[in-house]
Amino acid sequence: MNQTTNSILMIRPVAFRMNEQTAVNNYYQKVIDGLLPATVNAKAQQEFDVFVEKLRGVGVNVIVVDDTLSPDTPDSIFPNNWISFHESGDVILYPMFAENRRLERREDIVDTLEQQGFLVTEYMDYTSAEEDNIFLEGTGSLLLDRANQKAYCALSPRADEELFIEFCEDFDYAPIIFEAYQTVNGERKLIYHTNVMMCLGETFAVICADAIDDKKERKMVLDNLKGDGKEIILITESQVNNFAGNMLEVRGAKDKRYLIMSKAAHESLTAKQIETLQKHAEILSSSLDTIEACGGGSARCMMAEIFLPKA
Numbered sequence: 001m002n003q004t005t006n007s008i009l010m011i012r013p014v015a016f017r018m019n020e021q022t023a024v025n026n027y028y029q030k031v032i033d034g035l036l037p038a039t040v041n042a043k044a045q046q047e048f049d050v051f052v053e054k055l056r057g058v059g060v061n062v063i064v065v066d067d068t069l070s071p072d073t074p075d076s077i078f079p080n081n082w083i084s085f086h087e088s089g090d091v092i093l094y095p096m097f098a099e100n101r102r103l104e105r106r107e108d109i110v111d112t113l114e115q116q117g118f119l120v121t122e123y124m125d126y127t128s129a130e131e132d133n134i135f136l137e138g139t140g141s142l143l144l145d146r147a148n149q150k151a152y153c154a155l156s157p158r159a160d161e162e163l164f165i166e167f168c169e170d171f172d173y174a175p176i177i178f179e180a181y182q183t184v185n186g187e188r189k190l191i192y193h194t195n196v197m198m199c200l201g202e203t204f205a206v207i208c209a210d211a212i213d214d215k216k217e218r219k220m221v222l223d224n225l226k227g228d229g230k231e232i233i234l235i236t237e238s239q240v241n242n243f244a245g246n247m248l249e250v251r252g253a254k255d256k257r258y259l260i261m262s263k264a265a266h267e268s269l270t271a272k273q274i275e276t277l278q279k280h281a282e283i284l285s286s287s288l289d290t291i292e293a294c295g296g297g298s299a300r301c302m303m304a305e306i307f308l309p310k311a
Contacts, residue, residue: 001087001146001147001307002087003147003200003202004201005200005250006060006061006099006240007060007061007307008060008305009085009109009303010065010077010302010304011066011076012045012064012065013048013076013284014041014067015041015067015069015072015074016075029139040290044291046151047287047290048291051302054284055260058252058258058284063306074100075098075100075101075295077297077301078137078301079109079302079304080195080301080304080305081140081193082096082102082105083109083110085302089122090121090122091104091122091308092125092126092167093123093125093126094126095163096127096137097157102127102130108236113308117310118306118308118311126166129160134163135158136164136167137158139195139304140158140194140196140301141158141159142194143195147228150175150176150228151173151175152224153175153176154178154191155177155180156179156190156193156194158192165217176224178212178220180208180211181211181216182241183237184311187190191240193297195246195301196240196297197240197245198245199247200230201230202280203230203280204231204276204280205225205231205232207222207232207235231276233277242268243265243297246262246297246300247261247265247299248299248300248305249281250305255284259281260303261285261298261300262285264287264298265298266283278292285299286299
């Protein structure tokens with residue numbers, strides 16, 4: 001199975017703002033004082049449009065769907081949490097922690113992909129778990145090493161262990177389970193999404209190993225990555241705070257590999273880290289300051305990878 005794809009789904013926001021329902025356990029979100037909601041949304045749209053233009057400029061197939069004003073979905077810009085698209089033709093729907101994020105699920109988005117020639121053979125729907133307050137937020141919560149059939153998951157209020165194991169059994173992935181922490185006001189708190197502290201490329205992995213407080217778990221995760229021949233690039237907690245873990249490798253024109261990240265993430269990296277990463281993929285970064293501050297997510301969260309076969 002391919003680890004990277006050339007096709008990406010992105011949702012253009014119409015009413016982006018800080019989502020009060022997700023801020024309870026996403027400690028990366030901030031209120032930008034003095035900015036009206038309309039200004040926040042306009043800035044987010046501007047960042048979004050420039051980002052899409054850069055991706056298309058290197059030959060990435062970006063399918064943009066506009067969000068709708070009703071229902072109110074302030075986080076719709078992060079579609080990778082509620083849906084994923086697989087080489088088998090499977091479309092998977094995930095249970096979401098925030099009630100207003102559940103409203104992001106739209107059938108017409110899948111229709112749009114089918115109109116673009118993608119083939120959907122089956123749906124797998126885990127959303128009924130929401131009734132039991134059990135959540136697993138897509139490729140935010142689980143990182144798939146498709147080639148080696150392994151799935152990495154940092155448990156949190158948004159990533160349930162039993163449901164993660166069920167996912168792995170359904171799709172034949174070996175589960176790699178751990179807990180990752182960040183320091184919030186002097187306390188160690190669980191990181192809400194795995195993809196904030198870790199990124200899996202074809203031949204490399206970016207990870208904040210220091211976030212995994214349990215030494216056995218840390219060793220187990222690193223041993224799995226090394227065992228699969230991935231070059232490990234370690235990042236610090238301060239770099240995680242600049243979204244340096246929230247990257248995604250994609251393929252552009254002529255199958256060239258690009259590592260996509262925000263400008264803040266790029267600027268937080270050391271020269272040595274950049275040199276190592278550039279051996280694997282060319283870095284492409286874009287300013288996402290407003291989206292990162294209000295949304296508490298970055299470049300990777302904005303891109304839902306499309307692995308579906310073409311009809």
